Amino acid sequence: xxxxxxxxxxQLRSLRDFLLVYNRMTExxxxxxxxxxxxxxxxxxxxxxLDSCAGKLVHSNHRLMSAYVALMPSIxxxxxxxxxxxxAQAAANSAGEVPEAPTALAGAGGPDAQPDLQVASGSGGATxxxxxxxx
Numbered sequence: 001x002x003x004x005x006x007x008x009x010x011q012l013r014s015l016r017d018f019l020l021v022y023n024r025m026t027e028x029x030x031x032x033x034x035x036x037x038x039x040x041x042x043x044x045x046x047x048x049x050l051d052s053c054a055g056k057l058v059h060s061n062h063r064l065m066s067a068y069v070a071l072m073p074s075i076x077x078x079x080x081x082x083x084x085x086x087x088a089q090a091a092a093n094s095a096g097e098v099p100e101a102p103t104a105l106a107g108a109g110g111p112d113a114q115p116d117l118q119v120a121s122g123s124g125g126a127t128x129x130x131x132x133x134x135x
Contacts, residue, residue, distance in 0.1 A: 021061060029053035
């Protein structure tokens with residue numbers, strides 16, 4: 001179910017990207033080629049300019065996309081290795097912190113541990129119950 005939703009999101013992003021490129025191309029070519037808005041139809045030079053402009057932009061877009069597709073596997077591989085390295089670093093950091101906590105706890109309830117000040121003064125509370133359980 002979630003995979004289907006992700007596919008729909010990807011399709012929507014692709015459609016949005018296509019429409020953005022199409023709108024930019026249309027606007028750019030219109031600004032370059034259409035100079036006379038007095039008539040309902042385009043003049044022959046305007047049509048030729050628009051065909052040439054759109055053709056150039058479509059051709060350049062295809063070249064960019066083919067370069068992107070060629071580079072994408074190496075980009076993905078680099079991201080994966082960066083992610084794995086950061087995950088390994090996080091695991092090493094968390095593994096380095098875990099042994100410190102049990103060492104501190106083991107020393108607190110040992111036979112030669114110093115008595116807790118709160119327990120010795122009889123202030124009670126959760127600290128006395130936790131410390132008293134170990135002795």
